[in-house]
Amino acid sequence: MKLEELRKIRERVQNDLRLRGGATRVKIVVGMGTSGIAAGAREVLSAFLDEIEKRKLTDVIVTQSGEKGLASKEPIVEVIERDRPKVVYGGMTAEKARRVVVEHVIHGTVVEGDVLAIVDAEKE
Amino acid sequence: MLRVVCVSGRGGEDAVGLGECPVVRDLADGGDLVDKLRVKIDGRTILAAPGKTILEVAEENGIHIPTLCHLDGLRDVGACRLCIVDLYGQLVTSCTTKVADGMEIGTQTETVRAYRRTILELLFAEGNHVCSFCVSNGGCELQDLACELGMHSVRVPYTYRRERVDATHPRFLIDRDRCVLCGRCVRVCQEVEGAHTWGFAERGVTARVITDLAVPWGTAESCTSCGKCVEVCPTGAIARKGASNAEMRKHPELVAELTERRARG
Amino acid sequence: MGKVKVATVWFSGCAGCHMSFLDIDEVLIDLVGRIEFCNSPITDLKVFPEGGVDVTLVEGAIGNEEQLELAHTVRAKSKIVISLGDCAVTGNVPALRNGIPPRELIEEIYGTSRTTNGALPYEVVPRLLERVRPLHEVIPVDYFLHGCPPPAGLIAKAVLALLDGKTPELTGADLKFG
């Protein structure tokens, strides 16, 4: 084996291990309460995972939470970035999820149309 | 014949303040120059050939150190710990420690003597050393050590071992109650006879010498019945059959003679 | 100065040490003038003197309850106690029974032997201790005379030294067992 080969393996696997801590830049929380799931949160979640995998984003993690209490706006997704206000999206679909990844997560532009709220970390 | 040449500094052993002479050389038999080291034993400065053990150097210079597992001609293992000496406050076995230049060694310090005595007491307590009816009475190294080390009584309780005597060999027998586990039989069998009949089994207080795979000695097929183990055994543990009380006299010095002759070819 | 009071006692042993004591030949004559034998198998005095003695020489190991008790009396009433011979010093031959339960021993010796009628002496003789012990395991001992028996000369040397108020110098060959 050459050193370069070792590094290739490492890069490939690191993506696999990213969930277990380390440098997380963005955390996406999908509301997976009963109403969220009924409204299609599972598909939204899969879309996020798929898109992140495809784009080899190693510093993004997707996690889930319970009911948010705003059933009419489900599926609800929160995008949390370090040192930036939390953005809450509502009425998400798989399609919209992919857009959030590209525009918000990668390019830092909030997808205005679907925003439910922008919450300052301070106020939480 | 020892001739000393001082390479730097003044010449002649008597003339030399050995402490000041950095390297001393000895014209050995073949005429080669061999570096000699200076060591101090019990306050005496002594010239020593490198590669020798403290015990060898001491004996060569008439300084007696008690030993039990050591035997000239056999590899040293440092098992009995009776030859411990004080080396800069550490206790080391003189049979396994090679001399180094400038060593200061105490062979008779208070601690060393006390510890040797305690170790001897432990040896007496762990076996059945009933000298009065032992074949080796009067010719036993353990018995002699009690005199030499001034052992008046054994302060720890005796254990009174009860091992069976193995008298299955036609000419010899072993009474393991008298065995001090010095391992001389094991080593002579391995290193000199090459039969590897004797070995050790088990550990701690149950450690014992065995023949072959712990079979009765008489059935140990590897045994050549050479009798070397009998001669090197320091106590009455391994003995000739037929020897009665105090009749057994051994000749452990034969081993050194044998190995020296072999070395000469 | 009055005579030095000396006692000797005989525990588990063969009496050989006492024989050796008698073997000190002409020294005995010297001794007779200087010591008073208070209790000794030699003189057949069976009670240990109430008033105590200066020196007691003890032959034999401690093998039964009576001996154990007497050993304590000896210690309490003697200024100096000497272990006389290998049995007292190490247990020696009597201690070879150690490891065999006393009951088995008695049954073997008194029960199955043809010399007796099979009556087991549990009541009338002192009970055997579980194991035979050297004297110093039972009481503090001041001097140890090795040998089986100790050579007469060694006994004489030790006793004479004590009579002169000196510590017996027991070294080298004096410490030979057996």
Add this chain to the structure above:
Amino acid sequence: MAGRLDVLVCSGGACMSSHSLEVKEELVRQLEAQRLADEVRIVETGCMGPCQYGPLVLVYPEGVLYKNVAVSDVAEMVAEHFLKGRVVERLLFRSETADQIVREHRSIPFFEKQMKIVLANCGAINPESVEEYIGAGGYEALGKAVTTMTPEGVVAEMKASGLRGRGGAGFPTGTKWDFVRREASPKKVVVCNADEGDPGAFMDRAVLEGDPHTVIEGMAIAAYAVGAQRGYVYVRAEYPLAIKRLRSALEAARKLGLLGDRIFDTAFSFDIEIRVGAGAFVCGEETALLASLEGRRGVPHPRPPYPSTSGMWQLPTLLNNVETYANVRHIIARGSAWFASIGTGESKGTKVFALSGNVRNTGLVEVPMGTTLGELVYDIGGGVPNGKTLKAIQTGGPSGGCIPVQYLNTPISYETLKELGAIVGSGGVIVLDEDTCMVNLARYFVEFTASESCGQCVPCRSGLVRMLDILDRITRGEGSMEDLALLEELAHTIKRSSLCGLGQTAPNPVLSTLKYFRGEYEAHIRHKTCPAAVCAALFVAPCEASCPAHVDVPAYVTHLSNGDFAKAFDVHMKTNPLPGICGRVCYAFCETKCQRAQIEESVAIRDLKRFMADYAMEHQLAGPKPGARNGKRVAVVGSGPAGLSCGYFLAQRGYEAVLFEALPIAGGTMATGIPAYRLPRDILEADIDRIVKTGVRIELLSPVEDLGRLFADGYEAVFVATGAMKGQTVALGETLPRGVVTGVEFLKGIHVDGASEVGDEVVVIGGGNSAIDSARAALRLGAKRVTIAYRRAKADMPASPEEVAEAMEEGVEILDMTSPVGVVGGERVEGLRCASMAAGPFDASGRRRPVPSDRPEIVLPASMVIVAAGQEATGELLRGAGIEVAKGGLVAVDPVTMGTSRPGIFAGGDATSGPATVVEAIGAGRRAAIAIDRFLGGPGAFEPEERAEVATDYDEDAYTQEQARAVPPMAEVRTRIRSFAEVRGRFAKEQAIEEARRCLHCDRQQTEDGACCESSASLAAEAKTR
């Protein structure tokens, strides 16, 4: 494939034995069922550390750590957490300090102070996946070393790092590498010592099981540095999982070319073999290990030659321990400077410890060198469970030593521990609580080393069994002081003259316990007692042993269980004449050692005693008849529990005992200091009356000023038991305003003088029972608000937890970490200024010392301040008799005879011990009576008769099953704070009998050589499984 969740299931040895693999299988099933298999990945990992909470499941990305996961919990975990995102709270850790649930595993105190280098991958990656190892940065260091560094450079880096051998001896690793590197031999060997053998130590196993590649990489780097071609891992057969994982790791590494020829395309070739040892402890010694590795008998040989010059097959051999190798790649990858920045002076980096014993969190922990022992035990270990106190910390296994509680601030390093007579060793740390007998502990270790001695050299082979023999005798109560001297001599001889490290260190447990706990050895020898109630031959039962008055608890409790109340009372009166009082206010040391607690809770011994005492009072049972008069008179000064007890036992032996009491009432502190709601006065009087009826005279209002007078009056001996009645005042200022009183004055005022004045707002200073008594009494006198200010943490209050709880129920507010600094007010007190304290370093008692915090001072409004922070004796009387009196008025007495330096004068109780308990005073009085009897020519013994076990008339087996401890009725809070009526009620008759039957009869379960109550403990365990 990366999913949404990584679920890590610990498959370290401990978790596997608590069925973690079954949990994993269930997880797989449940994920299938919920169709989550694609999103959630299950990873088996190595040891996560907190082994006692296994099976452990760690869920990423949140980092939620679940503990004690059962197969039956899995469905809920998957449905709630993995599917719906709701963390299953009941399976989370709880913080001991804040008593709250902790979600993220990094915030669990157990992990917070740890620093994982060696264990970084353990519990974080799949040990059977070389890819995960590489993903976590693995083999990068090896690559760096062989492609960019020279062997000399690697060695230099190791030297600069300051890493020292983690196997125990702490030899500088870089120096050792240098020795081997400098050897000229073309062939060299690298050996990994994985023959971990210390009882309780399993760090090497955890590394091999959890991260085998880290060892392989470390060995490969070492081989490169020293010029070796072959490596061997010597691992014991008892570690099958480690062997399996190591084997698969070796194969994976070979497959990737990380072992074998031309590693990383360089000239460096290296491979490793596993050699399985049979598990002899001595084979951890390097020369013995090498002998065994070569296939010879595993016995050590003297060094020199050292393995670095002549090791395996006489080749230069580098031998390091698993943990040492596990550090290597980090040093190479991150640099020696980084590593050297961790730790202390001569001890760099981290050390893995296996924490076990009497500590809440057991398991593997890795901390930087320099972490204090206290942090290890309290912050990481969570402290000592079950309300017990810390006694000592044993480090270094059978070669190590015991460090007593006063050294908790010691930073852990090779040097500091050695100075204390212990060693870092391989990293075993056993936390010992008050119930540990140090003699027995030393005996345990010597038993271990004696049986593991190879038998080659005499001191170790023969000496250790002799030491064991002596320790056996001591624990059986048959040891003599000569034995102790011989034990010490043997220990030194073996330590200094043995051939190898096993023998040279085997005496350490004895030497270190002798250094710090010699008194415990002497207690076994001189007093034939085992203070920790462990050595079975020395006591009747743990309850009896722990009772300062040595009341035969099993006997009287068993009489109670039979319904023989009068017989129970008779048994009690033999050693303790104050059953009514003790049935109420006793600290019940007996209950803390009750073996029943291993099933559910201790037997309610004190409540049973109270039932019995009340029965005796109501049926007017008399105490035993006094002995025939012998005409001798003994004076006792003071009528507290010590005086009463002494007088009572003297009368039993026929003495005329006269108690002189200065106050108008008898009872000492029991009458003046204990409020009636705890100890009703009729009960107090009944106990005292009964003593008077057994022939003791009490002279009230008769202060004694001169002991000489007593002798002149014909008393032949005197017992001084004047108590510790002087209240201490905290330094609150020069002149104190009105309204500031001591607790002693306050309580005495209520019960002796009938005072009832109390302010509206009362602040009590202190944390002992007298503070609680003052607070609760103040409430009852009508105070509107009562606050206790205590300078330490609430958990450190010396008051009994029961009293504290009752006070809080009644509305007493406790402000802990609050230290008074001054009073506010002019003529009358108006408030108390207090500083807020923070927990500082540990003090000699093992508690954290309060230190001023940066929070501002507070002022507690107060119309009355009661200072109940300690009492002391005056010592005047004894000083007057020419006896030396120490600080605090205390007099030194012989703990057995209570004799002072003057013949005929004895002293005991609080006057000699400082403020203590009633039952301790009773014990002291009894001991004094025995000694006085002996002094005056008596036999000096009281119980010639053999102790008889009490038979029962019910089915005992029926009571070995779980049965809750009976609770007596309690007065309701709202009524009880209005009066001084007794708060605690009494058992009904049937209830008492039932409760008494919970006794496990430890007194019958003593075997000849068995440890304490082994059988009752196993009975308890058995009952639990039923």
